[in-house]
Amino acid sequence: MKTVKIILLILLVAFVGIQFIPTESNQTDIVPVTDFLLVNNVPNNIKNKLQLSCYDCHSNNTKYPWYNKIQPVAWFLEEHIKDGKKELNFSEWGSLTIRRKTSKLRSIIKQIEGNKMPLDSYTLIHRDAKLSESEKKLLIEYMSDLKENLNN
Amino acid sequence: MKKVKLVTTIIVMAFISLTAMSCKDAKKEHNNDEGHNTEMNHDNSDGHHDSDKKEMAMNSNQDGNAEIILKDYFNLKDALVVDDEAKAKKIGASLEKSLENLDVSKYTDAQKLELKDIILDAKEHAEHISKSPIAHQREHFKVLSKDIIDMVAITGASNKLYEQYCPMYEKGSAWLSMNKEVRNPYYGSKMLKCGKVQREIN
Numbered sequence: 588m589k590t591v592k593i594i595l596l597i598l599l600v601a602f603v604g605i606q607f608i609p610t611e612s613n614q615t616d617i618v619p620v621t622d623f624l625l626v627n628n629v630p631n632n633i634k635n636k637l638q639l640s641c642y643d644c645h646s647n648n649t650k651y652p653w654y655n656k657i658q659p660v661a662w663f664l665e666e667h668i669k670d671g672k673k674e675l676n677f678s679e680w681g682s683l684t685i686r687r688k689t690s691k692l693r694s695i696i697k698q699i700e701g702n703k704m705p706l707d708s709y710t711l712i713h714r715d716a717k718l719s720e721s722e723k724k725l726l727i728e729y730m731s732d733l734k735e736n737l738n739n
Numbered sequence: 740m741k742k743v744k745l746v747t748t749i750i751v752m753a754f755i756s757l758t759a760m761s762c763k764d765a766k767k768e769h770n771n772d773e774g775h776n777t778e779m780n781h782d783n784s785d786g787h788h789d790s791d792k793k794e795m796a797m798n799s800n801q802d803g804n805a806e807i808i809l810k811d812y813f814n815l816k817d818a819l820v821v822d823d824e825a826k827a828k829k830i831g832a833s834l835e836k837s838l839e840n841l842d843v844s845k846y847t848d849a850q851k852l853e854l855k856d857i858i859l860d861a862k863e864h865a866e867h868i869s870k871s872p873i874a875h876q877r878e879h880f881k882v883l884s885k886d887i888i889d890m891v892a893i894t895g896a897s898n899k900l901y902e903q904y905c906p907m908y909e910k911g912s913a914w915l916s917m918n919k920e921v922r923n924p925y926y927g928s929k930m931l932k933c934g935k936v937q938r939e940i941n
């Protein structure tokens with residue numbers, strides 16, 4: 588019984604302890620001029636959907652849920668956002684070359700088409716981030732048009 | 740004392756369930772996205788890095804770097820022709836390294852800029868190829884091929900190359916080959932000889 592108590596105490600201390608380790612917050616006040624929405628003058632219906640379904644992990648501005656205040660959740664989200672931004676960062680869209688934009692647009696279209704994005708683990712909590720069939724079609728059409736126009 | 744114990748238990752339970760939850764999510768993640776198995780990739784690319792270096796040393800050709808990229812590219816193409824996903828993964832990792840090693844110093848500023856752009860893009864496709872199932876490898880091979888074709892336009896190649904074209908795959912897709920005979924990397928055994936030579940280079 589005594590050892591159980593000690594183990595529990597250690598776990599408690601560890602749990603409390605990790606709460607003090609800082610994480611990097613992915614938030615900026617200004618929207619950079621290179622932002623996808625600005626560069627392409629994206630219409631409102633698409634803009635809202637992108638912000639709701641993609642921007643948490645694919646931009647420099649995350650709308651954090653309350654549980655991000657608790658470790659180890661914050662670490663997990665931080666890692667996630669880092670990975671997401673590595674693949675695609677909408678905030679830096681304007682700084683990409685035509686070649687890179689073409690590549691990224693192709694990937695965006697493929698990911699939406701294949702139901703790979705937004706991630707299931709994300710839409711499980713963010714129900715409103717889920718894309719309906721018509722929303723998917725809308726986004727794919729928009730991205731395809733952008734891609735066509737890049738190469739002209 | 741009883742109260743303390745109860746509180747401790749609750750906190751520990753919460754901690755354990757949170758940890759378990761995030762683990763589960765993380766696992767799901769790995770299945771869902773295009774794969775971020777960096778550990779495996781590191782092993783692969785490191786292994787290949789050494790062999791690349793050896794080959795580089797043996798290659799007295801001035802365009803040694805670009806030639807190594809092409810060699811990996813053709814090996815990758817051949818792996819896709821024979822539907823070999825595992826081999827394509829390995830070569831994808833190796834190609835990623837070869838691309839990184841391209842020495843652009845002898846080119847003009849404009850060419851440097853374009854080559855860097857090509858390399859950055861191609862590297863990403865190679866990385867995805869090194870971690871993805873074959874259907875996805877082929878999607879990336881399409882864009883990779885465009886990058887490599889553009890690269891050859893600047894670096895040239897020591898061998899005669901054939902730009903080949905399959906009108907069926909994703910509204911038409913090109914690739915490079917050292918042989919005139921068409922062996923289709925986009926369909927493999929399903930449509931091995933589908934396609935045509937659309938350009939001869941050199």
